[in-house]
Amino acid sequence: MSSNNESHSGPGGSEAINTEIITLTRFLTEEQTKHKEATGDFTLLCHSLQFAFKSIAYYIRRASLINLSGLAGSANSTGDDQKKLDVIGNDIFISAMRSSGRVRILVSEEEDEPIVFDEHPTARYAVACDPIDGSSNLDAGVSVGTIFGIYKLAEGAKGTKEDLLRPGTDMVAAGFTMYGASAQLVMTMKDGPVNGFTMDSALGEFILTHPDMKMPRKRSIYSVNEGNSYWWEDPVKEWCDTLKKPEKEGGKPYSARYIGSMVADAYRTLLYGGIFAYPADKKSPKGKLRILYECAPMAMVFEQAGGQAVNSKMDRMIEIIPESIHDKSGIFMGSYEEVQKVIDIHNKYKK
Numbered sequence: 479m480s481s482n483n484e485s486h487s488g489p490g491g492s493e494a495i496n497t498e499i500i501t502l503t504r505f506l507t508e509e510q511t512k513h514k515e516a517t518g519d520f521t522l523l524c525h526s527l528q529f530a531f532k533s534i535a536y537y538i539r540r541a542s543l544i545n546l547s548g549l550a551g552s553a554n555s556t557g558d559d560q561k562k563l564d565v566i567g568n569d570i571f572i573s574a575m576r577s578s579g580r581v582r583i584l585v586s587e588e589e590d591e592p593i594v595f596d597e598h599p600t601a602r603y604a605v606a607c608d609p610i611d612g613s614s615n616l617d618a619g620v621s622v623g624t625i626f627g628i629y630k631l632a633e634g635a636k637g638t639k640e641d642l643l644r645p646g647t648d649m650v651a652a653g654f655t656m657y658g659a660s661a662q663l664v665m666t667m668k669d670g671p672v673n674g675f676t677m678d679s680a681l682g683e684f685i686l687t688h689p690d691m692k693m694p695r696k697r698s699i700y701s702v703n704e705g706n707s708y709w710w711e712d713p714v715k716e717w718c719d720t721l722k723k724p725e726k727e728g729g730k731p732y733s734a735r736y737i738g739s740m741v742a743d744a745y746r747t748l749l750y751g752g753i754f755a756y757p758a759d760k761k762s763p764k765g766k767l768r769i770l771y772e773c774a775p776m777a778m779v780f781e782q783a784g785g786q787a788v789n790s791k792m793d794r795m796i797e798i799i800p801e802s803i804h805d806k807s808g809i810f811m812g813s814y815e816e817v818q819k820v821i822d823i824h825n826k827y828k829k
């Protein structure tokens with residue numbers, strides 16, 4: 479007899495079969511039972527999120543086959559051209575959040591104004607999302623993903639955009655997916671571990687494959703669009719220059735890796751270590767990436783995996799309060815020691 483935890487060889491096969499899989503659904507149920515006060519609302523919201531991720535992953539896979547490549551002919555709130563899949567991803571996300579019945583207000587990169595679900599006046603959550611991050615990479619089949627942050631509404635909240643103009647430290651959960659060779663989901667709850675799930679398409683389930691992710695303390699990989707370096711401030715230029723000089727005789731400089739989809743650059747950085755940056759610069763003094771649905775959720779994941787995330791003023795990213803729902807920020811995030819190098823160089827300039 480074998481115990482439940484064992485992997486066994488299949489009948490006649492040599493592949494080890496794990497019969498004790500932790501699916502996202504099971505994981506969420508088990509988390510809920512740990513919190514005696516839980517009502518199940520958060521779990522239901524996560525089930526709807528899960529469905530949105532699966533649907534978006536499905537349409538991305540089929541994009542070239544069913545004429546979903548290319549532009550939709552419109553622009554979003556921050557002036558970016560929308561791809562057809564940006565529009566579809568956004569519609570899928572809105573529909574999933576509405577049907578969960580647990581979301582009062584939703585901010586999406588693709589919507590100028592927050593969407594308030596008046597049909598659910600007692601719903602207690604607010605969600606911010608980038609339905610498809612990295613959409614300029616879509617038509618080349620390069621990985622893209624979805625970023626999300628979840629806030630619990632304060633008692634008596636009216637369901638207005640002010641309910642989301644809060645620091646990332648107020649989030650109850652955050653994470654992102656990456657639709658790559660397989661769909662990956664990285665998720666963390668406030669003050670909890672970071673867990674990574676991999677979509678098993680045959681089962682149609684996200685499986686816990688990377689429990690309690692901890693990122694390396696350092697790694698000589700940097701990820702930044704150096705094409706903007708002409709506009710960078712001096713500390714950023716100095717930081718990047720130091721990475722390209724070997725620290726000692728015969729040593730190696732850092733490796734450059736830049737995919738141009740934050741989710742994919744972030745996922746690699748979480749697993750391998752290193753640093754991802756999109757600094758504010760002289761041309762874009764507020765940076766490019768959006769606080770609510772790009773910077774803050776990533777900051778929560780990186781900090782809880784043992785790394786750091788700061789803005790271009792070297793303030794802790796997760797403590798920044800956005801001035802508007804699409805407010806932007808510079809960001810440096812990654813291995814603890816790699817971000818510390820950036821902070822140390824900036825401090826030198828402050829003196």
Ligand code: AHG
Nearest residue numbers: 608610611612613614703738739740
């Ligand atoms: P989005 O596709 O949601 O607009 O986000 C794109 C973002 C992010 O994914 C990436 O890190 C960055 O923009 C790339 O910008 P550049 O092309 O300027 O390097």
Ligand code: MN
Nearest residue numbers: 608610611612
């Ligand atoms: Mn994005």
Ligand code: MN
Nearest residue numbers: 587608610611
């Ligand atoms: Mn996007």
